[in-house]
Amino acid sequence: MFELPIDVDEIKGFLDAAEGSALQRAFRAGAALGPGLEIGAYCGKSAVWLGAVAKGLGTTLFSVDHHRGSEENQPGWEYHDPDLWDHSVGAMDTLPHLRRTLRQAGLEDHVIPVVAKSAALASLWRTPLGFLFIDGGHTMEAALGDYRGWTPHLAPGGVLAIHDVFPDPADGGRPPFEIYQRALASDLFCEVEAVKSLRVLRKQ
Numbered sequence: 001m002f003e004l005p006i007d008v009d010e011i012k013g014f015l016d017a018a019e020g021s022a023l024q025r026a027f028r029a030g031a032a033l034g035p036g037l038e039i040g041a042y043c044g045k046s047a048v049w050l051g052a053v054a055k056g057l058g059t060t061l062f063s064v065d066h067h068r069g070s071e072e073n074q075p076g077w078e079y080h081d082p083d084l085w086d087h088s089v090g091a092m093d094t095l096p097h098l099r100r101t102l103r104q105a106g107l108e109d110h111v112i113p114v115v116a117k118s119a120a121l122a123s124l125w126r127t128p129l130g131f132l133f134i135d136g137g138h139t140m141e142a143a144l145g146d147y148r149g150w151t152p153h154l155a156p157g158g159v160l161a162i163h164d165v166f167p168d169p170a171d172g173g174r175p176p177f178e179i180y181q182r183a184l185a186s187d188l189f190c191e192v193e194a195v196k197s198l199r200v201l202r203k204q
Protein backbone atom coordinates (compact mmCIF):
# COMPACT_ATOMS: atom_id res chain seq x y z
CA MET A 1 0.00 0.00 0.00
CA PHE A 2 1.27 3.42 -0.97
CA GLU A 3 0.54 5.99 1.69
CA LEU A 4 -2.20 8.47 0.83
CA PRO A 5 -1.11 12.10 1.17
CA ILE A 6 -4.61 13.35 2.06
CA ASP A 7 -7.87 11.96 3.44
CA VAL A 8 -9.57 10.55 0.34
CA ASP A 9 -12.94 10.43 2.11
CA GLU A 10 -12.99 14.22 1.75
CA ILE A 11 -12.90 13.95 -2.05
CA LYS A 12 -16.22 13.65 -3.90
CA GLY A 13 -16.51 10.36 -5.77
CA PHE A 14 -17.66 6.77 -5.67
CA LEU A 15 -14.53 4.68 -5.18
CA ASP A 16 -14.16 2.94 -1.85
CA ALA A 17 -10.97 2.09 0.03
CA ALA A 18 -10.89 -1.61 -0.89
CA GLU A 19 -11.17 -0.66 -4.56
CA GLY A 20 -8.55 2.05 -4.10
CA SER A 21 -5.99 -0.38 -2.69
CA ALA A 22 -6.73 -2.86 -5.48
CA LEU A 23 -6.10 -0.05 -7.98
CA GLN A 24 -2.75 0.62 -6.33
CA ARG A 25 -1.75 -3.05 -6.63
CA ALA A 26 -2.85 -3.06 -10.27
CA PHE A 27 -0.84 0.04 -11.18
CA ARG A 28 2.21 -1.26 -9.32
CA ALA A 29 1.99 -4.57 -11.22
CA GLY A 30 2.15 -2.84 -14.61
CA ALA A 31 4.24 0.21 -13.84
CA ALA A 32 7.55 -1.17 -15.15
CA LEU A 33 6.02 -1.39 -18.64
CA GLY A 34 4.98 2.23 -19.04
CA PRO A 35 3.04 5.09 -17.45
CA GLY A 36 -0.52 4.71 -16.21
CA LEU A 37 -3.65 6.36 -17.60
CA GLU A 38 -7.16 6.68 -16.23
CA ILE A 39 -10.32 7.56 -18.15
CA GLY A 40 -12.58 9.44 -15.72
CA ALA A 41 -10.97 11.81 -13.22
CA TYR A 42 -14.05 13.51 -11.74
CA CYS A 43 -12.74 15.27 -8.62
CA GLY A 44 -9.58 13.20 -8.31
CA LYS A 45 -10.31 10.40 -5.88
CA SER A 46 -8.79 7.59 -7.97
CA ALA A 47 -6.09 10.01 -9.12
CA VAL A 48 -4.92 10.31 -5.50
CA TRP A 49 -4.84 6.53 -4.96
CA LEU A 50 -2.99 6.06 -8.25
CA GLY A 51 -0.92 9.24 -7.98
CA ALA A 52 0.56 7.92 -4.74
CA VAL A 53 1.81 4.90 -6.72
CA ALA A 54 3.18 7.11 -9.50
CA LYS A 55 5.05 9.18 -6.91
CA GLY A 56 6.34 6.13 -5.03
CA LEU A 57 7.62 4.42 -8.17
CA GLY A 58 8.80 7.50 -10.03
CA THR A 59 6.35 7.13 -12.90
CA THR A 60 3.39 9.17 -14.18
CA LEU A 61 -0.39 8.88 -14.22
CA PHE A 62 -2.34 10.60 -17.01
CA SER A 63 -5.83 11.50 -15.83
CA VAL A 64 -8.25 12.02 -18.74
CA ASP A 65 -11.68 13.66 -18.47
CA HIS A 66 -13.68 16.24 -20.44
CA HIS A 67 -14.81 17.40 -17.01
CA ARG A 68 -18.41 18.01 -18.15
CA GLY A 69 -19.71 14.97 -16.30
CA SER A 70 -21.24 11.72 -17.47
CA GLU A 71 -24.93 11.35 -18.32
CA GLU A 72 -25.82 10.44 -14.73
CA ASN A 73 -24.06 13.59 -13.43
CA GLN A 74 -26.32 15.97 -15.38
CA PRO A 75 -29.12 17.97 -13.71
CA GLY A 76 -32.14 15.81 -12.95
CA TRP A 77 -30.11 12.58 -12.92
CA GLU A 78 -29.32 10.40 -9.92
CA TYR A 79 -25.68 11.41 -9.49
CA HIS A 80 -25.98 15.15 -10.11
CA ASP A 81 -24.06 17.31 -7.62
CA PRO A 82 -25.10 20.99 -7.87
CA ASP A 83 -21.78 22.05 -6.27
CA LEU A 84 -20.02 20.97 -9.46
CA TRP A 85 -22.13 23.18 -11.74
CA ASP A 86 -20.48 26.19 -13.42
CA HIS A 87 -23.33 28.72 -13.61
CA SER A 88 -21.36 31.07 -15.85
CA VAL A 89 -21.43 28.58 -18.72
CA GLY A 90 -24.33 26.36 -17.69
CA ALA A 91 -22.36 23.11 -17.53
CA MET A 92 -20.64 20.78 -15.11
CA ASP A 93 -17.00 21.56 -14.43
CA THR A 94 -14.99 19.19 -12.25
CA LEU A 95 -11.57 20.40 -13.42
CA PRO A 96 -11.11 22.99 -10.62
CA HIS A 97 -11.91 20.26 -8.09
CA LEU A 98 -9.38 17.88 -9.62
CA ARG A 99 -6.72 20.59 -9.61
CA ARG A 100 -7.41 21.46 -5.99
CA THR A 101 -7.22 17.79 -5.01
CA LEU A 102 -3.88 17.27 -6.78
CA ARG A 103 -2.48 20.46 -5.28
CA GLN A 104 -3.53 19.52 -1.76
CA ALA A 105 -2.17 16.01 -2.23
CA GLY A 106 1.20 17.27 -3.48
CA LEU A 107 0.76 15.18 -6.63
CA GLU A 108 1.03 17.86 -9.31
CA ASP A 109 4.39 16.47 -10.47
CA HIS A 110 3.10 12.91 -10.70
CA VAL A 111 -0.41 13.19 -12.18
CA ILE A 112 -0.94 14.92 -15.54
CA PRO A 113 -4.56 15.98 -16.08
CA VAL A 114 -5.71 15.88 -19.70
CA VAL A 115 -8.94 17.70 -20.55
CA ALA A 116 -10.25 15.75 -23.52
CA LYS A 117 -12.95 13.47 -24.76
CA SER A 118 -11.58 9.98 -24.37
CA ALA A 119 -12.07 8.92 -28.00
CA ALA A 120 -10.42 12.03 -29.42
CA LEU A 121 -7.30 11.47 -27.34
CA ALA A 122 -7.19 7.70 -27.86
CA SER A 123 -6.87 8.10 -31.62
CA LEU A 124 -3.81 10.37 -31.22
CA TRP A 125 -2.12 8.57 -28.32
CA ARG A 126 1.23 6.88 -29.05
CA THR A 127 2.84 5.92 -25.72
CA PRO A 128 2.51 2.27 -24.59
CA LEU A 129 0.85 2.13 -21.18
CA GLY A 130 1.71 -0.16 -18.28
CA PHE A 131 -1.66 0.41 -16.63
CA LEU A 132 -5.09 1.51 -17.85
CA PHE A 133 -8.10 2.33 -15.68
CA ILE A 134 -11.48 2.63 -17.43
CA ASP A 135 -13.89 4.63 -15.26
CA GLY A 136 -15.47 7.03 -17.76
CA GLY A 137 -18.90 7.23 -19.36
CA HIS A 138 -21.39 4.44 -18.73
CA THR A 139 -23.28 4.45 -22.01
CA MET A 140 -22.52 1.51 -24.31
CA GLU A 141 -20.96 3.91 -26.81
CA ALA A 142 -18.64 5.40 -24.19
CA ALA A 143 -17.61 2.15 -22.51
CA LEU A 144 -17.07 0.28 -25.76
CA GLY A 145 -15.24 3.28 -27.22
CA ASP A 146 -12.90 3.30 -24.21
CA TYR A 147 -12.27 -0.42 -24.50
CA ARG A 148 -11.67 -0.34 -28.26
CA GLY A 149 -9.79 2.95 -28.26
CA TRP A 150 -7.49 2.42 -25.31
CA THR A 151 -6.73 -1.28 -24.77
CA PRO A 152 -4.54 -1.36 -27.94
CA HIS A 153 -2.30 1.18 -26.14
CA LEU A 154 -1.72 -1.20 -23.24
CA ALA A 155 1.70 -2.89 -23.47
CA PRO A 156 1.81 -6.71 -23.44
CA GLY A 157 1.82 -7.68 -19.76
CA GLY A 158 0.13 -4.38 -18.88
CA VAL A 159 -2.75 -4.22 -16.43
CA LEU A 160 -6.34 -3.15 -17.18
CA ALA A 161 -8.76 -2.13 -14.44
CA ILE A 162 -12.48 -1.52 -15.05
CA HIS A 163 -14.79 0.13 -12.52
CA ASP A 164 -18.56 -0.22 -12.06
CA VAL A 165 -18.74 -3.82 -13.25
CA PHE A 166 -22.11 -5.12 -12.07
CA PRO A 167 -22.87 -8.73 -13.05
CA ASP A 168 -26.41 -8.30 -11.64
CA PRO A 169 -28.29 -5.65 -13.67
CA ALA A 170 -30.23 -4.77 -10.51
CA ASP A 171 -27.00 -3.30 -9.08
CA GLY A 172 -26.23 -0.93 -11.94
CA GLY A 173 -25.82 -0.33 -15.67
CA ARG A 174 -24.37 -2.97 -17.95
CA PRO A 175 -21.81 -1.38 -20.30
CA PRO A 176 -18.77 -1.72 -17.98
CA PHE A 177 -19.79 -5.35 -17.39
CA GLU A 178 -20.13 -5.85 -21.14
CA ILE A 179 -16.58 -4.64 -21.86
CA TYR A 180 -15.23 -6.75 -19.01
CA GLN A 181 -16.91 -9.79 -20.61
CA ARG A 182 -15.54 -8.80 -23.98
CA ALA A 183 -12.01 -8.55 -22.56
CA LEU A 184 -12.23 -12.04 -21.05
CA ALA A 185 -13.77 -13.51 -24.20
CA SER A 186 -11.02 -11.99 -26.35
CA ASP A 187 -8.36 -14.30 -24.86
CA LEU A 188 -6.16 -11.21 -24.71
CA PHE A 189 -6.85 -10.74 -21.00
CA CYS A 190 -6.95 -12.91 -17.91
CA GLU A 191 -8.48 -11.89 -14.62
CA VAL A 192 -6.14 -10.99 -11.77
CA GLU A 193 -8.45 -9.68 -9.09
CA ALA A 194 -12.08 -8.68 -8.42
CA VAL A 195 -12.87 -6.24 -5.59
CA LYS A 196 -16.43 -4.95 -5.26
CA SER A 197 -17.24 -3.41 -8.66
CA LEU A 198 -13.58 -3.28 -9.73
CA ARG A 199 -12.09 -5.88 -12.07
CA VAL A 200 -8.37 -6.17 -12.72
CA LEU A 201 -7.07 -8.02 -15.78
CA ARG A 202 -3.65 -8.59 -17.28
CA LYS A 203 -3.01 -8.32 -21.02
CA GLN A 204 -1.19 -11.30 -22.56
Ligand code: SAH
Pocket residue numbers: 012013014015039040041042043044045046047064065066067068069070094116117118119135136137138142
Ligand atom coordinates in the same frame (compact mmCIF):
# COMPACT_ATOMS: atom_id res chain seq x y z
N1 SAH B 1 -12.34 7.93 -11.26
C1 SAH B 1 -13.19 8.94 -10.66
C2 SAH B 1 -14.65 8.83 -11.08
C3 SAH B 1 -14.90 9.08 -12.55
S1 SAH B 1 -16.61 9.43 -12.85
C4 SAH B 1 -13.10 8.87 -9.14
O1 SAH B 1 -12.31 8.09 -8.60
O2 SAH B 1 -13.80 9.60 -8.46
C5 SAH B 1 -16.68 9.41 -14.60
C6 SAH B 1 -16.02 10.61 -15.28
O3 SAH B 1 -15.91 10.29 -16.65
C7 SAH B 1 -16.82 11.92 -15.21
O4 SAH B 1 -16.06 12.89 -14.55
C8 SAH B 1 -17.05 12.30 -16.68
O5 SAH B 1 -16.88 13.68 -16.98
C9 SAH B 1 -16.01 11.48 -17.42
N2 SAH B 1 -16.37 11.11 -18.77
C10 SAH B 1 -17.53 10.53 -19.20
N3 SAH B 1 -17.48 10.30 -20.51
C11 SAH B 1 -16.26 10.74 -20.93
C12 SAH B 1 -15.63 10.79 -22.22
N4 SAH B 1 -16.23 10.33 -23.32
N5 SAH B 1 -14.39 11.33 -22.30
C13 SAH B 1 -13.78 11.82 -21.20
N6 SAH B 1 -14.33 11.79 -19.96
C14 SAH B 1 -15.56 11.26 -19.83
Ligand code: MG
Pocket residue numbers: 014135163164
Ligand atom coordinates in the same frame (compact mmCIF):
# COMPACT_ATOMS: atom_id res chain seq x y z
MG1 MG C 1 -16.78 4.59 -11.33
